[in-house]
Amino acid sequence: MSETVCLALTGASGMPYGIRLLECLLGAGCRVQLLYSQAAQIVARQEMGLELPSRAAELQAxxxxxxxxxxxxLAVFGREEWFAPVASGSNPPDAMVVCPCSMGTLAAIAQGLADxxxxxxxxxxxxxxxxxxxxPRETPLSAIHLExxxxxxxxGAVILPPNPGFYHRPQSVEAIVDFVVARILDQLRVPHALMRRWGEVDAADGGAARAPTA
Structure with a gap:
């Protein structure tokens, strides 16, 4: 049975990470429950020229x-759809990712809010x-953010700031995005081939170890 992953897009910078993650989750055969905020609509338009319709049904289509x-x-739910499966502990997803995660959303989750x-x-x-x-995509971090x-x-949450590595010598913005998305997929235990892994052997290179990416 495929994994069910709830993916939430909020108003922090870094929308390319969230959209690429959505593509990779669907490509891996996952069932994705997509949530998005009004601020995410603004960021998607600004960073990617991507229009996220206000009506969840329209975005889903x-x-x-x-x-x-x-x-x-894929199923898309609006911010006030309280009958969505993810609203109840009787039907939780296998995992949830908030990507990008604004500091406002992070603070609300930390305080147990559910507005x-x-x-x-x-x-x-x-x-x-x-x-x-x-x-979370923010810098510098205040003491409130860190607390x-x-x-x-x-x-029990995993805090995964989108800090890309450069030892794999990325040649494009897409490669930098994939580095971060690969780390998220690893946390979800969703198989992917976005990055070469540390110590992997490439038969095409005569058994040479691949470039490290851990």
Whole structure:
């Protein structure tokens, strides 16, 4: 049975990470439950020229058409759809990722708030002992940010800032994005071939070890 992953897009910078992650999850055959905030609509337009319609049903139709060739399935829910599966501990996803994760969303989750579906879904995932991965994009970090991250880490969440490595010598922005997305997929235990792994042997290179990417 394929994994069910809840992916939330919020208003932090870094929308290319979230959209690429969506593509990779669907490509891996996952069932994706997509949530998005109003601020995410603004960031998607600014960073990618991507229009995320306000109506969840319209966005779902658009994305299903865009990713029709991929084996996974997609359902999109609005921020106030309290009858969505992710709103209840009786039907939680296997894992949830907030990518990108704004500091406002991170703070709300850290305090156990549930004023919208994104916050409620994260609360459900934590209380049900499922994996929650937060990808916060902010710098520098204040003491408040750090304390919220520590609180969430102690509660079982994974804090995964989108800090790319450069030892694999990326030649494009896409390669930098894939580095971060690969780390997220690893946390979800979703197979991928985005990056060469540390110590892998490439038969085509006569048994030479591949470039490190850990």
């Amino acid at each position: 658009t994305l299903r058409e865009r990713y029709a060739a991929l084996p996974g399935t 919208n579906l994104i916050e409620r879904a994260a609360d459900v995932v934590l209380k049900e002992g499922r994996r929650l991965v937060l990808v 919220n991250m520590l609180r969430l880490s102690r509660a």
